[in-house]
Amino acid sequence: MKKLHVLFLFIMMIAVTVTSCDDEPLEGVFSVTGDGSDPDAIDPDSEECQTAFDVLAVTQATFSGATASNYAQACEAYSIALQATIAVCGDSSGELQSMLTSLGDCSTADPCLQARVATNVALAAFSNASSDNEEQLCVAYSNALSAQIAACGDADGNIQLTIDSLNCGGDCAAAQEATLVAQEEFNAVDTEDEDALIAACQIYTAALEEEIAACGDEDGSLTAILEDLGDCSSPARDGFVQGTVGGEFINFNTTNVSINGSLLSVVSTDMDRGDTFKFDIVLEQTGDNVMQNTILTVGGVVHTPSIEATTPFVNNITANDGTTIVGTFSGAFTNSDDEEVLTVDGVINIVY
Template sequence: MKKVLVLFCIFLLCSAFQCDDEALEGDFITAEAAVCEAAIIDTVEAALEFLEADNDTFTDICAAYKTALQAQIEACGDEDGSLQNIIEQLGDCSVDIDAECQEAILLKNEAEDIFNNSTDTDYTENCNALKEAIQGIIDICGSTQELVDQLEGLGNCIQAINASGQITVTAGTLEIVFDLITVEVVGTTLQVTGSTSASNNYTIYFEVEEGETGDDIINDEFVIFFTSEFFPYFDGFEPFSSNISSNPDGSLLGTFCCNTRNADNGDLNVTSGMINITY
């Protein structure tokens, strides 16, 4: 319904200053014409506010719009009945939530179909459009866990690239091979996530700027999940260290080693960390 009303608003805005009387020449204008012109301006302003109304403000703004339309009819007339038609379409200015909800669901379904057929070039744009459509349902129809999960699952709408290669490390005495690698390129930052194809929940994550090489450049964002999350620890006999030796477009080589600590001050010594991936 609101789309229909918006169309009426557009019609009004396009025709608001078209009058049946010829324009008066000179500096003089009749009192009746002045009242009509003022009424038209009031209606245009009310229509512009109506176009921006949401469910919370719709009823009050709609009522003000109807009042402005009626004042314009009284001041200017309504020969073709178009203004009265708008008033009738506005009805009692109540918000038809069911209709608004159905429209939001249709928009979300369309956005989802487009997103599911995304390519590398339009993935982010389509993903953001779908997130906006999901939020529209939440705002109008109410939230469900399914919608919240879908919204969170879309993340930052940066498409993850499945990388080949491995990240290997010895954690304590356990050798771990992270052979499921994804790389997300956010601006100029490579966000690297590794997990294993084995039956465990071990993960590793770090960030590095595209093309950057050298010592300790992944330390700030490095985290490895073993029994809990462990972060670089720089005290003790073997402080954490890392090195990115090669970082051309599409591949990454490096090493990392030594002390990590979790939030409970538990220590985990990681050794022989190797990064060798292409994406």
């Protein structure tokens, strides 16, 4: 403590000298060793040097958090501490002198420089972290880097790369971050794009499972989300026309209805597969087998209804009021090669 007190007195002596000389640079030779010995005989491992760096750390931290009202004072104190440290410890790398030069005359606040200094302070603390405070200091360092990007930019992306390389919370924090990203991507997917939605669901599910494994799920909230997601195989939404075609479920999730007099022409499309289901119907006509000119195109192959098949094509329309078409269909379709495709559980629920 005595050494620290002596050095503070030395720094204040320099401050008086600087202010009394109208901010002119220091000139001459100063003996700072206490015994009048040659100041050029610098010992970076001396107690005086360690004390100088302790004082420097205090002024550095104060400068990094200075506001507009106390910037000049904090900057000048930091500048004086840098000069004292150079005098006592030397500066073979030139880093201290470079920072001293960057401070300038302390007349104008430099948020970018403050952010850089704050990052150095946070890095020094993180580099000396213990197992008890490592995560906390890692987060502080990451936040300081983010603040530096905000204040200075990150043209080459190196600061962001440093942030990305940090693993402040271990496996649990990394898993939580991965889940957050997967959740955002899942929520952003077009609900009519079934393939994209299913893929995003599967990624989200895997991320949730990883988070549960790494962090646990004490309140069961993550497990509840998993249960809601299910097996990710459900269609993105109930299509306007749905049905099982040739043993495969198809969700025709977009529909266009054009009107020509009293005749409605309907084209429903599975946007992911490109398959279509087309039919005409007279407005307000309901009942059995009232659909006309029905065409099913699957995999680029055109199929038409077969009424002569073992399971003939049938349809039943229960609503057709000018705003909705509701009904069911099932049965066989055939292509130009007389190959049969069976439809099962066809449902029509069109609102236009």
